[in-house]
Amino acid sequence: MGGLDKAWIKKISVLIVDDEEHILHLLKLGLINEGYEVETATEGMKSLQLIKEFHPHVTILDTIMLGMDGFKICRLIKKTGIPTSENILTAGDEVTDRIKGLNDGADDYLVKLFSFEELLARIQARLRNQFPDMFSEVKHGPFTIDNRRKEISYHEKLLSLSPTEYYLLKYLILNHGMVRSL
Known part of the structure; x- marks a missing residue:
């Protein structure tokens, strides 16, 4: 009885921020197929604009991007005061990267190559903890x-x-x- 029912997921919005188009496309398709409402951004300023307009429950951030990196985006999102679960999904697999991401405000950190099922389970766990009234x-x-x-x-x-x-x-x-x- 661990997963969330799709009837509940219809209310849940996700923002994916990654400069790799194929990753954005795969994640967006997978999450839409699971019933989530999804928006995407390939760079930092656009992601901050979408945070303010879209108010996602979950934000999935890559840290390794041109221009503004995901660590800075993570810090800036926290300053908006918009309640979103920030989840880092990146190729940066060093312990220092994970510590930096979590210290900068990320709620979770997952290294690429990843299992989509694990990503879903992590999203659902964060949602249950951060938005208990939603469920x-x-x-x-x-x-x-x-x-x-x-x-x-x-x-x-x-x-x-x-x-x-x-x-x-x-x-x-x-x-x-x-x-x-x-």
Whole structure:
């Protein structure tokens, strides 16, 4: 029950900042396919403009770019006060690079070559931690799942469920129509 349901993801916006067009294209396609709303920038000033206009929940930054590097973008984003989870995705794999990125305000640091599934899991973990209210309640057909209260309603009528029944029904609702193995 680790992943986020696509019904929740529809509200989530991601900004990708990288000067490698093929990386931008692959990440954008993958994230759109997962249900995220995505904007991209290939340089620092454009990324700062998009931060102010788009207000992304997640920003994925490369640090190695011409002009303004991702470390500086990271520091400038923090100064805007816009709540975005900053995730560095870069070829810079030195420990000093990771320390610099995290000290400059990044919430996470992932080195290229990476697994797209790992990137998704890291994005989802950051979102759950930084925007917990975003995932507190979701409507799925006639069901409403309230994660904060651990309650499920059916046609707005609260169901009386044990904790095990809650997690099992939630799993069944969110995975309706999908074949799963246990």
